[in-house]
Amino acid sequence: xxxxxxxxxxxxxxxYLAEFLLGKGxxxxxxxxxxxxxxxxxxxxLEDRVSFxxxxxxxxxxxxxxxxxxxxxxxxxxxxxxxxxxxxRQPTYTGDVTGLGVARILGAIRTVNPKIxxxxxxxxxxxxxxxxxxxxxxxxxxxxxxxxxxxxxxHWITVNYRESYGIFTCSGICFNHESPRRGLEFVTRKITDxxxxxxxxxxxxxxxxxxxxxxxxxxxxxxxxxxWLMLQxxxxxxxxxxxxxxxxxxxxxxxxxxxxxxxxxxxxxxxxAENIRPAEVSFLVGDATKARNTLGWRPNINxxxxxxxxVDADLERLGKx
Numbered sequence: 001x002x003x004x005x006x007x008x009x010x011x012x013x014x015x016y017l018a019e020f021l022l023g024k025g026x027x028x029x030x031x032x033x034x035x036x037x038x039x040x041x042x043x044x045x046l047e048d049r050v051s052f053x054x055x056x057x058x059x060x061x062x063x064x065x066x067x068x069x070x071x072x073x074x075x076x077x078x079x080x081x082x083x084x085x086x087x088x089r090q091p092t093y094t095g096d097v098t099g100l101g102v103a104r105i106l107g108a109i110r111t112v113n114p115k116i117x118x119x120x121x122x123x124x125x126x127x128x129x130x131x132x133x134x135x136x137x138x139x140x141x142x143x144x145x146x147x148x149x150x151x152x153x154x155h156w157i158t159v160n161y162r163e164s165y166g167i168f169t170c171s172g173i174c175f176n177h178e179s180p181r182r183g184l185e186f187v188t189r190k191i192t193d194x195x196x197x198x199x200x201x202x203x204x205x206x207x208x209x210x211x212x213x214x215x216x217x218x219x220x221x222x223x224x225x226x227x228w229l230m231l232q233x234x235x236x237x238x239x240x241x242x243x244x245x246x247x248x249x250x251x252x253x254x255x256x257x258x259x260x261x262x263x264x265x266x267x268x269x270x271x272x273a274e275n276i277r278p279a280e281v282s283f284l285v286g287d288a289t290k291a292r293n294t295l296g297w298r299p300n301i302n303x304x305x306x307x308x309x310x311v312d313a314d315l316e317r318l319g320k321x
Contacts, residue, residue, distance in 0.1 A: 005070040007031040007057065007105065008078035009050065012181040013121065015042035017076060017224040022049055024228070029070035031055040031063075031079065042181045057101030063108040067116070074231050076119045077105055080151075083185050084125060087147035088278055095150045102154035106161045106169070117168040117231045120158040123151040124175040124216065124242070124284050134287040137173065137240055144279040155238075162236055170230040175216040175242035175286040177223045178306060180313030187249060188217070189310065191256050196314035198267055199260045207272040211250040216285045218243045219301035219309075229295040242286025243299050252307060259311040 004021050008014045009030030021028050028046075032038065034054045043050060053069055055062040057079050067075070080098040081087065087094040102120060109116045124135065125148035132139045143149045155171050162169040182189040187208070197203035218241075226241045257264035291297045301309070 001025060001027050002074065003027045003029070003070060003072045004074045004076060005029045005031060005053075005067065005072040006076045006078060007055070008080065008121075009052075010040055010043055011078060011082070012042065012179055012183070012220050013078045013177070013224060014076075015046070015181055016179070016221045017078065017227060018043060018046055018050055020224050020228060022046070027051070029053055029066070029072065031066055057097045057104060060104040060108055063105050064111055067108050067112045071113075072116055074117045074119070075105065075109060076121075076227060077102060078121045080121065081147070083183070084145050084147045085185070085277060087145050087150070091146035094146050095153070097150075098147065099150035099153035103157045106157060106167070109167060110161070110165055114165060114167050117236075118158070118161075118170070119227050119231055120154055120169065120171045121227075122155040122158075122171040122173045122238070123148065124173060124286060125281065126152045126155060126173065127284060128281050133283065134242075134244065134285045135240065136287045137238055137290055144281050145277070148281075159238070168231070168236045170236045171238040172223075172227050172230060173238065173240045173286075174223055174226075175218065175240070175284060177218045177220040177241075178310065179220040180310050181220070182310070188252060191253055192307070192310040192314045194267075195256050195260045195262065195311055196318045198262060199315060200318055202318070204267065206268045208249070208253070208268060208270050209272060209277065210280055211253065211270050212248055212282070213280060214246040214248050214283045214285070216242045216244070216246050217252070217303060217306060218299045219306050222299045222301055226291055226295060226297045229297055233294070237294075239291040239295065240286045240288050241291055241297070242288045243303070244286065244288060245303060246283065246285035247303055255304060255307040256311050259308050260315065
């Protein structure tokens with residue numbers, strides 16, 4: 001039985017990855033911070049199948065202890081301060097957790113067992129304002145947020161440990177991936193939650209920022225398979241994980257309201273000051289040819305199905321209250 005340790009297991013990606021690995025017969029360990037109130041909503045259904053360990057991306061000693069206890073064959077680092085908007089309000093904290101946290105866990109792996117295979121959750125936000133379309137593994141990086149900058153450090157330190165110490169490290173440069181488990185602070189879930197609330201008469205307006213930004217959106221449940229596949233290869237490498245399609249926030253909005261039989265123009269106020277970011281990334285779309293050819297990976301859920309999945313889930317959730 002293979003053993004895996006997942007940081008950020010209580011988040012969207014961590015929960016889907018835990019399900020996936022359990023389905024593959026893994027013994028799964030999940031790292032969670034030492035807090036009085038555990039936030040396990042996404043993994044509540046897995047509590048009897050996952051072993052939870054205390055640890056903190058700010059504390060290397062705790063990471064060493066977690067790795068010693070789990071004795072994993074694979075470590076998947078999905079822990080981060082992952083909300084781009086919040087990174088401007090907490091740039092140093094974002095850098096410490098999302099960036100330096102990667103160095104800490106790589107250092108812990110090197111200390112405990114350098115044969116452990118390591119996956120780093122990199123982000124398309126590292127590309128930022130790049131002029132190349134679509135973005136590939138060879139596209140230059142130009143991050144436009146403290147989050148993107150922190151992710152870039154995590155990405156390069158992962159490459160550095162591979163080249164310096166021979167550790168099997170891979171980075172998945174994942175483009176936006178969503179699901180009903182996405183946090184309410186993210187624009188996709190903010191929209192689908194608002195659609196459900198408006199449908200049930202619990203909200204009458206939705207305030208948004210720039211609706212012209214384009215993103216390559218996929219389903220998180222598809223993307224975790226690519227993460228696993230990277231660590232099953234003979235040689236470590238980095239891969240873009242994306243659908244190859246881009247859609248604007250307005251397209252997401254239109255589709256979401258349409259799923260509930262609503263006209264978005266009656267409820268949405270755009271470009272509100274509190275929702276405009278200091279620096280915007282206007283257009284991202286990934287080329288996952290390398291992942292397709294080397295890993296045999298392809299996304300299964302398309303844009304329309306993803307939006308409908310999330311709207312339906314929020315309608316069902318709020319309809320039960």
